[in-house]
Amino acid sequence: MFLTPHFLTGAAITKVVPNKPLAYTLAFFIHFLLDRIPHSDHFLSGISTGRKNKSFYQVVGPIVIDFFVGIALIIIAHFTFDNFALWPAIIGGILGILPDFFNALSYFNYKKNYLLLFKGQPLYPVEEFATQTKNPYYRFHRFFHNEKVYNGILGTITQLAVIIIDLVVLLAL
Ligand SMILES: [Zn+2]
Numbered sequence: 001m002f003l004t005p006h007f008l009t010g011a012a013i014t015k016v017v018p019n020k021p022l023a024y025t026l027a028f029f030i031h032f033l034l035d036r037i038p039h040s041d042h043f044l045s046g047i048s049t050g051r052k053n054k055s056f057y058q059v060v061g062p063i064v065i066d067f068f069v070g071i072a073l074i075i076i077a078h079f080t081f082d083n084f085a086l087w088p089a090i091i092g093g094i095l096g097i098l099p100d101f102f103n104a105l106s107y108f109n110y111k112k113n114y115l116l117l118f119k120g121q122p123l124y125p126v127e128e129f130a131t132q133t134k135n136p137y138y139r140f141h142r143f144f145h146n147e148k149v150y151n152g153i154l155g156t157i158t159q160l161a162v163i164i165i166d167l168v169v170l171l172a173l
Helices: 003-016 020-034 045-049 054-081 086-119 126-132 136-144 153-172
Strands: none
Touching (some): 003 020, 054 153, 086 126, 086 136
């Protein structure tokens, strides 16, 4: 799932759950449940071409934009409607995307991909990592993640629905 629905869900939880430690814990773990929903996703394979290749940035660029869309929506929503506390929402949002950040760390750690990245060489392929890695965290995430690829309308509608529900919670409740 894209980062924006994860970010907004983590943020929305901090509004409906008054107990902050509980809200932050839920913000993190609900990520795995959201990933069960059929969804489209970023195409990651180009990242293994390495940082000297254009394909690398065609993967990283949309992910960075996706991250800033989530954070921007929260900030704009807060200052427009003043209907929820900003910092808990941002912390909840970051916790909501942290599981995917850990995925990225797992990938860059796979067979020392980070060294290849540093040297500007091609990395071990994402597909190889996804199926071969023994990293317990990554396998935990993959266990929950809906691995079927829904890059059609359905995969987009489900994420839009999540975003709309989150915005209703943040703005209207
Ligand atoms: Zn995920």
